[in-house]
Amino acid sequence: MRLHTLVVSPSASGKGYGKKLVKFYEDYVLSHGCPELRMDTNARNVAARGLYKKLGYKEIGIVPTEFNGIPDVQLVLLEKHL
Numbered sequence: 001m002r003l004h005t006l007v008v009s010p011s012a013s014g015k016g017y018g019k020k021l022v023k024f025y026e027d028y029v030l031s032h033g034c035p036e037l038r039m040d041t042n043a044r045n046v047a048a049r050g051l052y053k054k055l056g057y058k059e060i061g062i063v064p065t066e067f068n069g070i071p072d073v074q075l076v077l078l079e080k081h082l
Contacts, residue, residue: 001037002038003039004040008021013047025037030082036080037079038077039078043062052078058078059078062077
């Protein structure tokens with residue numbers, strides 16, 4: 001399964017909501033028989049990349065893309081095997 005977008009309001013930053021949402025995602029996919037998780041984030045999103053690394057996700061590549069009409073966005077591809 002794949003998580004496309006995880007967004008936490010800047011006013012709620014640092015309160016553990018992102019970590020809790022990822023935990024929910026992991027529990028959900030396991031309960032549906034999916035042992036492999038995938039997601040992506042913008043290469044410039046240092047905070048998200050750090051969180052995902054801390055949670056055991058591996059960066060497996062970077063893909064240049066156009067995102068919502070914005071050219072030259074670098075998406076970091078992440079995956080985790082449970």
